[in-house]
Amino acid sequence: MAQQEDIFKKVVSHCKEYGFVFPSSEIYDGLGAVYDYGQNGVELKNNIKQYWWQYMVLLHENIVGLDSAIFMHPTIWKASGHVDAFNDPLIDNRDSKKRYRADVLIEEQIAKYEDKIEKEVAKARKRFGDSFDEAQYRATSARVLEEQAKRDALEKRYQEVMNAEGGIDLEGMKQIILDEEIVCPISGTRNWTDVRQFNLMFKTEMGAAAEGASTIYLRPETAQGIFVNYLNVQKTGRMKIPFGIAQIGKAFRNEIVARQFIFRMREFEQMEMQFFVKPGTELEWFKTWKERRMAWHQALGFGAENYRFHDHDKLAHYANAATDVEFRMPFGFKEVEGIHSRTNFDLSQHAKYSSKKIEYFDPEENTSYTPYVIETSIGVDRMFLSVICHSYDEEKLEDGQTRTVLHLPAALAPVKLAVFPLTKKDGLPEKAREIIDDLKFHFNCKYEEKDQIGKRYRRQDAIGTPFCVTVDAQTLEDNTVTLRYRDTMEQKRVAIADLRGIIEDQVSIPSLLKNLK
Ligand code: GAP
Secondary structure (H helix, E strand, O other): OHHHHHHHHHHHHHHHHOOOEEEOOHHHOOOOOOEEEOHHHHHHHHHHHHHHHHHHHHOOOOEEEEOOOOEOOHHHHHHOOHHHHOEEEEEEEOOOOOEEEHHHHHHHHHHHHHHHHHHHHHHHHHHHHHHOOHHHHHHHOHHHHHHHHHHHHHHHHHHHHHOOOOOOOHHHHHHHHHHOOOOOOOOOOOOEOOOEEEEOOOEEEEOOOOOOOEEEEEOOOOHHHHHOOHHHHHHHOOOOOOEEEEEEEEEEOOOOOOOOHHHOOOEEEEEEEEEEEOOOOHHHHHHHHHHHHHHHHHOOOOOHHHEEEEEOOOOOOOOOEEEEEEEEEOOEEEEEEEEEEOOOHHHHHHHHHHOOOOOEEEOOOOEEEOOEEEEEEEEHHHHHHHHHHHHEEEEEOOOOOEEEEEOOOOOOOOOOEEEEEOOOOOOHHHHHHHHHHHHOOOOOEEEOOOOOHHHHHHHHHHHOOOEEEEEOHHHHHHOEEEEEEOOOOOEEEEEHHHHHHHHHHHHOHHHHHHHHO
């Protein structure tokens, strides 16, 4: 685990050093949980978005795109339930004046019990060696059983307060924190305030500052922009159910516990798709979308063992099925995408609050109904994090040296081809530029002439460039170059005329989409 945490730290500093992700407003000491994407980060992020967009909108005849505004009528957030219920339970420590999410403090306490169990098991494994029977040890060790009982009792209490009738039991949460003797990590004391609900939406004002200005919210999800445009798209696009609307855009949440780099941010980006279906068919579609989304993730080639579903037992009152796609990050399996069967809740709420009829006339059944919705919702930044964490590698080479390389899927890599003149003279730079001028219309190329070739390779490895070519004296004679592959470091002599044919197919988004067949 410690080793994984080290890797995560290295990934974070690698992202900064190689122009992927910078802390926002860094020269002013940063802004909490807000990040900027640098010259390589923005390319990788755009490629991830393209991979999603092309899969959703180009490959599905019955899905169309949308780009709705971030600012929306404030009643939308009343109708959606965000004004009343998009809250986190918070608690303050009076001595450190630090604020925490009460649910996170309790979850961390549960994780502490789990850690103790794992440490006991690891010690025993070491002690007994090959003869160790782990299942039996877990079932019989007094220490393990004691910690497991504490963990299970806490989990049970936690679930009870989280799912209490009429909403989260805030007093019950505080009592757990006191009973478990949870201390503030800063002050080390148990001097806690009561637990209060805190709304996560950012507010601003539209119009003149004094009278007449109305409070509006920065959207906490892109989905509501889709719901309120359902009729516009369905009618103007003459869409027949089942059909979907896909959108990529920024979302904002005033997260209190904002940690783990770009995993939990205050300004982030979502890729959401609402799929409108006939009532009664939604659970079949939910299953279909689970399969399709998992296939999309796995087509990146990161290994099926790094993904899992986390099906929700407790559902929001408007949902009749929900699952998360989790990916193995260096800090454990974490949610990257949510797939929800949201019934007709959102459309019905907007019909009620806007007093507009929001229905679909089914010509086959000669009847009207409010469509049910399957939602797929994935965070671009979390996807970015999973891609970069999985791709980061410190590889030991035969000569004893280590190279840091990003084994990015070639279609997602920021730069596809780097072209190096062996030296800065004898017409080699001009020849290298000629190659780039020809290929830059087809994929992202980069020219590099500084330092020895070995160093240039390392710099490209560090940003995940799948192909490099070197132009040398022989190139001027026979129009061939040395092509070097990032992952195998294999080098071979190829004709300049063949470069496009060799590279283009492998670096295009369709090359990934074809894995989905
Ligand atoms: N419309 C449904 C919705 O917004 P969600 O589970 O709250 O559902 C969907 O968010 C996805 O958005 C998550 O799976 C995650 O990838 C991303 N996401 C949510 N909050 C985030 C945050 N604070 N920072 C980065 N990504 C976030």
